[in-house]
Every structure is written in structure tokens, then in C-alpha cells.
Amino acid sequence: MKFTRKANAEWKGSGKDGHGSLTSGSKILDKTAYSFHTRFEDGEKGTNPEELIGAAHAGCFAMQLSFLLNEDNFTATSLDVDSTVTFEDGAITKITLNLVGDVPEIDAEKFQQIAHKAKEVCPISKVLNTAIELKVTLKKA
Template identity: 35%
Template sequence: MKAKTTSIWHGNFKDGKGSIVAEHSALHSIVYKPNKKADEKTATNPDELLGAAHSSCYNMTLNYYLTEAGYSIDFLETSVVITDKNKVITNIDLMVTGKVHDITNDLFKQFAEKAKAGCPVGNLLKIEASLTASLQQ
């Protein structure tokens, strides 16, 4: 599968902003900018987009492995925290919680680690990523 996105930038770095369009998805005219404030809800930045790509890919990978093993999943929720120091991404922290029927916490953690190793976006990044996995009853 090929996925095409287009990013357009207008203006200088400090005052400018860009927009993103994904050709075959609901991503349309998403505004991004480097100086986005934490509470600003009208724009995103590349770190958030990267986190969204990683968490969604990880959820699909974990769901695939669990489904293939015969487990029934109510939900999986993955958060990604990306740490950036001096304009260099230094680490990524994954936190996954799920409700999966008839599985032990230890086995869930094993599947979580397998998904971490098998996630295409995570593998693309090739950065040290921590993982915290917890199962809800």
C-alpha cells in the first residue's frame, strides 16, 4: 500500500503555518506549525502527527496479533509521548491499556512487546521506545 500526503507551508518560520492533505483519507487541510502552544486546539505539529501515526499503527499491530491468536478485544488505547531535546527526538514512550477477554496480564504484556517489535512505524523510527502495558478487567 502506498500512502500519499502533501504538506504546504506559507510564510516564515516564526509566523507561518502549513497544511496537510492526505489524498485518500479524512486528513484534509490539517494546520501545523512549529510554535503551537500546548492548549491550542486549532493546529498540530510534526511531533503530534508522528505520535498519532505511531499509536494508531501500534494499536492495529497489537490487535492483529491478539485476533490471530483467537482473543476477543473490547478496546486498546495507546498513548505515545515523544521527547524532543534541542530539536532532536530522543525517545518515545508507549503506554497501552486494553480490555481483552480470557487473557492474563503476563500474556497481554508478551503480545504488547511483540506488537512493539512488529509495528511498522515503530520500526521505521529505530529509536529506543519504552513500553508500559496494562490490562483492564
């Protein structure tokens, strides 16, 4: 399978005082605001590259894990993935994926094994040049 996706970033002004907008090909982001303040400070409405990477990584990982579970004849009731992106000294230094899964009839060891494989083969994990930590919790039925 091969496909492409597109997005656009528009920036106006200086790095600190300027502002920009992000638009995705699907238009789910449609001139969504971002700025120095949304990236490095709190309180202003808008997004930032790190939270978008976190969302993309969490979403990709959850979907990849679902496929791998299906290959072993398991179907998740839910896979809840929080992604924490750590930015230090001009670089993303770590991403922590915190997974809580509800998967009927799977044991904790098998769930851990499949989750760690999903982390390794997830396309977003593969493209990131940073440490990726995975914390796994399986809900008890």
C-alpha cells in the first residue's frame, strides 16, 4: 500500500512575536493557530508541533497495536494511549506512550509482548529519532 498525505504551514512575522496556521489535507486542521506562545508557553489557544507529533504517535501506535492483536485473534474493547513529548534544549529528547488496554481473554505477558512489537513497527515510531518509552497496563476483566 502506498499513499501520500499533505499539510500546510503558514508563518508570519518573527519567531517570537509572529504567528502561523496549520492546515491538513483533510481539513481537520483548517488554519489552526500556532505560535511561540502555544509552543513554549501556556494560556493561548492553538496547537504546536510537539502536541501534533504526540497525537500522531499515539494514534498510529493504537491502530498498529489493534492490527497486531487481531493477527493473534484478539480484539481490544479499548486502547487508550497518552503520549508525552519531552522537548529540551531545542530537541525532542523522549516520547512516553502510556497505554491502558482492555482486551478480553489476553494475559498480561502476551499483551506486553504485542504492545512492545507495536511500538517497534509503528510507522511514526520508526520515523522519530528519539527515545521512545512504553508503559503498559492491561485492565482486569
